[in-house]
Amino acid sequence: MDIELILKVYPYFLKAAVITVELSVLTIVLGLICGALGAASRLSRFAILRFIGAAYVSFFRGTPALIQLFLLYFGGPQIGIQLDAFQAGVIGLGVNIGAYMTETMRGAIVAVDRGQTEAARTLGLSKAQAFRKVTLPQALRLMIRPLGVNINAQIKGTALVSAISVVELTYTAQRYIGSTYKPFEMFFLAGVLYLIIITAVGKGVSFLDRKVRIQ
Amino acid sequence: MTETKSFVEIRHAQKSYGTLEVLKDISLNVERGQIVAIIGPSGSGKSTLLRAINDLDPLTGGEVWLDGVQVNKNLPHNQYEKHINQMRQDIGMVFQHFNLFPHLSVRDNVTMAPKLLKKISDKEADKLAEEQLDHVGMLERIDYYPAQLSGGQKQRVAIARALAMKPKLMLFDEATSALDPELVEEVNLVMKKLAQEHMTMIIVTHEMDFAASVCDRVLFMDKGVVVEEGPPEQVFKNPTQERTRNFLRKHLEGAK
């Protein structure tokens, strides 16, 4: 292993890691919003909303994220959507992971025992009140762990924006693999940074999970 | 090495887990065609003793011999594995929870081991499966899967599976304990049939009536030792030991 080379290039990797973290945070936030909206429409009383929700999930989970990203970034201008690579990356990947999160959230809500709603309704709570006060708090607990899986996947998924030239970790690694012909060193460097980010987020998720489980 | 005289010989069997001694110097001889029942309270070591015979629970001391060959021979690891796999082909075992292979049909449950270990052809295997399943009255379920059978049926298939290896000795580890009461009899009937065919059997059981009716000899075990041993009439009707009497009395009360 060429330690000297690693020491020389690591500042560029650190800078790129910051971009990866930014991308991760923004796509995950957007994903959570899309997921919540998606889950709400899929569970809605209105057939049209249910249809829209199902179509959203079906399209974004049925096609590769890379194609969606290219469609938005390269195809967008043809239909009047002009985004820079970073913006396209955040929106493309955020909406994509939102489709997966829709299913996670919907699954958690559906998994809460029906008897819970019935018990709340017999106490005189309205449907909305029963959902807000009884179903949702329990569903939130159930969804932390599977959302953690979605988030973990998304952090690695940010690597896709290297294909539209956003200078994040994978792009940087690829660049340096090309110029130094040291693939193992560059993989090692980028890999360590990804693992740090993912491990940190994973710890955060399990901390949160433990906390709500005690309550 | 000393010569063996009996078909099955257990000599000074000893087994401990750390400081806990579960078998304390147990010896037992079983002649060819004999049927021996082992009874006793749970934790007495009776299942451990049975499972030591085919080395599922290896002894920490003592020897097990079958038909002139030592089962738990002291051999280097690789050779021992070969040796024990060979020995186990001669020792059939039936478990409390059947342990049928759920991913295989009844037929394949019976033929898997003979095909793999005795290299018999598919045709021979089919014939073997039909024979053995017919023997336990399960022929019409040959293409079912275990999940589609009742407990009693599963246990009969498990017996057929063991018999398909043509064992010299059959071990039954509480074969009817997990069954609903109305399913016990069908399994007992199969075991009685084996008895009439002079299969050598060692049976760990809770069923005193069954033990009394088919066995040549009964062993009462408690706390890792054989407390009393003899023909069923003697052990059940005129036990000489206080512990045996206590156990039998409690058991009778429990049964009522």
Added chain:
Amino acid sequence: MGLDFSVIPPFYGTLLLGVLWTIAITAASALLSFFGGILLAVIALYAPAIIRLPVRFIAWLFMGTPLLLQLFLIYFGLVQIGIDLPAFVAGVIGLGFHFAVYNSELIQTAMLAVDKGQMEAARTLGLSRRQALVKVVVPQAVRDVLPPIGNNMIALLKDSALVSVIGVSELTLSAQRAIGQTYRAFEFYAAAAVLYYIINLGMEAVIRWFENRNRLYR
């Protein structure tokens, strides 16, 4: 520049070829990931530490880093140590190994969940430990996790788009080639999306058929 889908028909052949390559690379990688997953699971549970620990470490590394990065490593890394693989083979190895790691996690959990009595019963019949694993434990574990493995295979299909970056002429790269000639990104990426969607539906149908076929033993 508005939308004009009439640019697509001249490239039907290109796209169809891309579809075939996508199916080929998905099928080959899926097979590798399936059997690789079983092998990794057995290693993780039964191999001596000297083999187990390095394999576990590499698996951990592959679970914590992006597939795209791994593809670059395999494609360029193998060249560096003197192995010049065709892009297709490098792609299959990369995709296959990546998903083998995920499959192995599932299979390991399932293997541990197989009742201990199963191993005992097999050993009692005279099977060696290895024979018992192959004939009894692994088949049950694998059948128990077919649905989640199926989900992994669907994910694999979508991730096969990534091998376009190392130059495998699958559907994504075919679309890019067409775009290179026509400058019609939206039309061709949309066409690719539709085609992926159709392959996806087909694959889901195959997986469901396969799962149903294996339900009998439960």
